[in-house]
Amino acid sequence: MGPGLTLPSLHGDRLRLEPVADEHLDLLVELNADPEVMSFILGRAATPDETREEWAERRGLRTDVERGLGFWVGFADGEFVGWWSASAFAPDPARSGIGYRLRRSAWGAGYATEGARVMLDHAFAMPGVEGVFASTMAVNVGSRTVLTKLGLRHTDTWVQDWTRSVGGPIAGWEQGEVLYEMTREEWAAQP
Numbered sequence: 322m323g324p325g326l327t328l329p330s331l332h333g334d335r336l337r338l339e340p341v342a343d344e345h346l347d348l349l350v351e352l353n354a355d356p357e358v359m360s361f362i363l364g365r366a367a368t369p370d371e372t373r374e375e376w377a378e379r380r381g382l383r384t385d386v387e388r389g390l391g392f393w394v395g396f397a398d399g400e401f402v403g404w405w406s407a408s409a410f411a412p413d414p415a416r417s418g419i420g421y422r423l424r425r426s427a428w429g430a431g432y433a434t435e436g437a438r439v440m441l442d443h444a445f446a447m448p449g450v451e452g453v454f455a456s457t458m459a460v461n462v463g464s465r466t467v468l469t470k471l472g473l474r475h476t477d478t479w480v481q482d483w484t485r486s487v488g489g490p491i492a493g494w495e496q497g498e499v500l501y502e503m504t505r506e507e508w509a510a511q512p
């Protein structure tokens with residue numbers, strides 16, 4: 322990585338998206354401290370240490386600045402809304418992971434879809450990205466609706482046994498996880 326190289330800033334109609342930096346960690350800790358936001362992810366609020374660990378991984382292995390892939394925080398009218406990703410996927414560099422997590426006060430205003438569309442277009446603007454994917458719990462209807470609106474297809478469902486995990490399973494675990502995907506051809510064929 323060259324010195325000073327960073328991910329680009331991006332924007333939607335309302336959202337200004339900045340690459341995640343140290344200065345955003347307090348906002349991300351606060352976001353993860355809301356148990357409602359984390360209900361399909363941890364089933365409870367995350368501690369500040371858990372959030373810092375999560376972001377060390379995201380900004381490490383799952384970010385590839387040279388290829389333009391990573392994580393962004395979004396602001397609308399100067400207010401923090403949440404984060405989005407078009408992230409690097411080490412096991413298959415031809416695929417990028419789409420993700421998002423928004424603070425509760427911003428839900429229901431179309432921001433998840435707006436930011437995720439920016440991520441999708443950004444991922445496919447990067448040479449070498451042939452497909453994107455996203456996964457979520459089957460019972461996370463809100464997240465699945467966002468992915469469907471973007472034009473991703475539900476391609477797989479699998480059930481992991483969470484019953485012995487620390488803290489117990491998240492309600493709905495028995496319906497499993499769902500995978501959504503879109504190929505470069507599908508993206509290019511969109512109206």
Ligand SMILES: CC(C)(COP(=O)(O)OP(=O)(O)OC[C@H]1O[C@@H](n2cnc3c(N)ncnc32)[C@H](O)[C@@H]1OP(=O)(O)O)[C@@H](O)C(=O)NCCC(=O)NCCS
Nearest residue numbers: 358421422423428429430431432433434457462463464466
């Ligand atoms: C899921 C989440 C991203 C949705 O964000 P949002 O900004 O409210 O989504 P949008 O406003 O763009 O909504 C997109 C569509 O999903 C629908 N939707 C959103 N949340 C929904 C829910 N809980 N149940 C049913 N539909 C929902 C909206 O009505 C909208 O559909 P429409 O355009 O037909 O009206 C947000 O609730 C969130 O961040 N949750 C916590 C983190 C999370 O679960 N992230 C994804 C898991 S990996």
